[in-house]
Amino acid sequence: MKRSIFISVFACSSLLSSCFGYPRIVSYPFDPGGRSLNSLGSESNPQISGRYIVFTTDRRGSQDVYLFDRVTSNLVDLPGLNALDTIASHPSVSDDGRYVVFAASRLGRSAIFLYDRETRQSRDLTTNLQAEVRNPIISADGSRIAFESTNNGQWDILVYNRSGRPLNIPQDPR
Numbered sequence: 001m002k003r004s005i006f007i008s009v010f011a012c013s014s015l016l017s018s019c020f021g022y023p024r025i026v027s028y029p030f031d032p033g034g035r036s037l038n039s040l041g042s043e044s045n046p047q048i049s050g051r052y053i054v055f056t057t058d059r060r061g062s063q064d065v066y067l068f069d070r071v072t073s074n075l076v077d078l079p080g081l082n083a084l085d086t087i088a089s090h091p092s093v094s095d096d097g098r099y100v101v102f103a104a105s106r107l108g109r110s111a112i113f114l115y116d117r118e119t120r121q122s123r124d125l126t127t128n129l130q131a132e133v134r135n136p137i138i139s140a141d142g143s144r145i146a147f148e149s150t151n152n153g154q155w156d157i158l159v160y161n162r163s164g165r166p167l168n169i170p171q172d173p174r
Helices: none
Strands: 043-049 052-057 064-069 074-076 087-093 099-106 109-116 121-124 133-138 144-149 156-161
Touching (some): 043 087, 052 087, 064 099, 109 133
Antiparallel strands (some): 099 109, 144 156
């Protein structure tokens, strides 16, 4: 069975990244060994930034984050990122591939995590936020993370810096 993934990105925010000729389509061959972009597992939530494609997959029996390098056509090792007791979703990657942000659910609590490939560590950016969170995206330079939160009883967009501190973004940019 041969299968290809097609990724089409239709929108992006000037606050977080820049758009270069979107939408665009990328296609990679199927690898039954699970060492490429496509496998027998369910690949979902793809996001492309620079030379990298980040996505979630259940190819090892749990919902994990994977990173694919389009230049080398190989998966990038992410030691310390995925955990068996955590369901990861909606990853996003900085243009240089150093930072990966993703939503995760563990023991019924949602959180936004930032993984640094250089230090090989994940950090919960929303530890002090008593709210549901979802759909994170990281800026191209990896300095800002935007995500949705129910902190005020409705879904609002929050923007944090890489250290996990909220940024004060004016609501009326005039």
